[in-house]
Amino acid sequence: MLNRRWWDLAAVAVSAVVVTFGLVFPPYGPRDWGTWAVVAGFLLVYAGYLRWRIGSEDPRHHVAITAILVALVFAGTAFDSGAATLQAFAYPFLWITAPSTKRAIIGNVLLGIAVAAGYAVGLGPTGVLAGLGVGALSLAFSLALGLWITRIAEVGEERARLLAELQAAQGQLAAMHRETGVTEERARLAREIHDTIAQSLTGLVMLAQRAERRLDAPSPDVPAARGDLGLIEEMAREALTEARGLVAAVSPxxxxxxxxxxxxxxxxxxxxxxxxxxxxxxxxxxxxxxxxxxxxxxxxxxxxxxxxxxxxxxxxxxxxxxxxxxxxxxxxxxxxxxxxxxxxxxxxxxxxxxxxxxxxxxxxxxxxxxxxxxxxxxxxxxxxxxxxxxxx
Structure with missing residues (x-):
């Protein structure tokens, strides 16, 4: 909807249709020249101003856009009812540049009035009914299509927002799972160390203290101290085995x-x-x-x-x-x-x-x-x- 090349093609296409309507019915008179002048003015305004407002939702610019398109459609339709074809460009353009749905609806209503008024001015009393019919029909179609597309866009934005929230929640949940896993692994390692290595080290300290007391006694009990040293060596080897097993179990x-x-x-x-x-x-x-x-x-x-x-x-x-x-x-x-x-x-x-x-x-x-x-x-x-x- 916001690709300028498609809008360029649309502007040229509706202008070509309006000019072609006038060319197929010679001789050409003031009304034809007036219609072609309006078309030329439309293309100049589009190239110099309207084209650069595509994708913009500035309220001040939308007021100017609405005034320009209403005036051009009214003038063209007043010269030749075939110039009402310009509304095929004007209605959707008002929708994509409107800052809100309310402003888009107001712009569409004004454009429908311009079409009816142009018919009445160009064709006289006989064109009032035709103008009201064409204006009402085109306005109803534009409002229905515009509101439908707007609703689709709103649903799409809501889904995108919900998807972003879901992805954020999934990221937080994954982080929580990782943190929980790390905490559980730390707790498991703490229990393993407490029940194996820490207890072995406690036993080593107690055996070393007992051996020291036996050696410091008035009559040292060397054989018993040697037995304690043997137990210390055996327990140290067991603690080393436990430590190596623990490292092997968690090493990457x-x-x-x-x-x-x-x-x-x-x-x-x-x-x-x-x-x-x-x-x-x-x-x-x-x-x-x-x-x-x-x-x-x-x-x-x-x-x-x-x-x-x-x-x-x-x-x-x-x-x-x-x-x-x-x-x-x-x-x-x-x-x-x-x-x-x-x-x-x-x-x-x-x-x-x-x-x-x-x-x-x-x-x-x-x-x-x-x-x-x-x-x-x-x-x-x-x-x-x-x-x-x-x-x-």
Missing amino acids: IALDTSLADALGRLAAGFERETGVAVALDVRAPGLDRELEVVLLRASQEGLANVRKHARAAHAALSVDAADGMARLVVRDDGVGPGPDDPPGFGLAGLRDRVALAGGRVTFGPAPGGGAELRVELPVEASDRVPSEGSSA
Whole structure:
């Protein structure tokens, strides 16, 4: 509607129609010359003023535009009723330059009156009825079309506003989800550190104090102190293992190629750090990236459990996708979980993550000994998985 080239074409077209009406009925007289003068004036005013008001909704300019178009349509129609064709340009032009619907309606009514008055002046008493009919019909059509288009524009603007608000709300919700995830992860890490490393360090401090008292006694108990030092070393090694497992569970692994490559790097690093051989089998191509992130995190948690609890020599990690499900299995040949062992915080956090993706987690003794972690995720639900970007 605001493309000036289309309005240029419209102005030239209505002018050509009015001039053609006069040319087909010779001989030409003063009325014809007057009509053509009005058309020339219309084109000059359009090129010099009206064209540059397209897209503007200045109330002062709209008053001038209304006055100019009303005067031109009246003058043209007074010379020749065929010049009423100019209203085909004038009505929509008043709508697009009006600062409000009320002003557009007022301009349209004045233009309809100008058409009726032009007929009455040009044709005399016999043109009154014709002028009223043409003016009323064109005015009604213009008002109906203009109000309809205005309503469509208002609905479009309202939808755009609602869409912007929805996108803003979605952005805020995503930020809240990220903040909630960060808070929950921090709380989980705090509990892990408190229940493992912090308790080990507390025990180390107490053992060191006891060994110091035994050595400072009037008769030092060196064998008992040596036993305390042995316990200190053992507990320090356990705390170091816990710390390494915690770091491995939360450290990022780039998922910039494929899930198989990322799991291969994870397994290789685990073997270097622990000496536990990992058999890897990945047969799940074409999974959604967010789903791959969840599987990679689950693999990290599974191997972290092997590191911390299993005392295993071998582990196996497999991923496959079939029948609309992606399955991850982590097994080891270690001691396996006891019937009364409570689930760790890492496993609880993994269950929450997988549940958000519509999947489930099972953990227990593996057939033949050791432990087995199994994760099942519906492939079609991967679009509900909270994204972590391109790294996990």
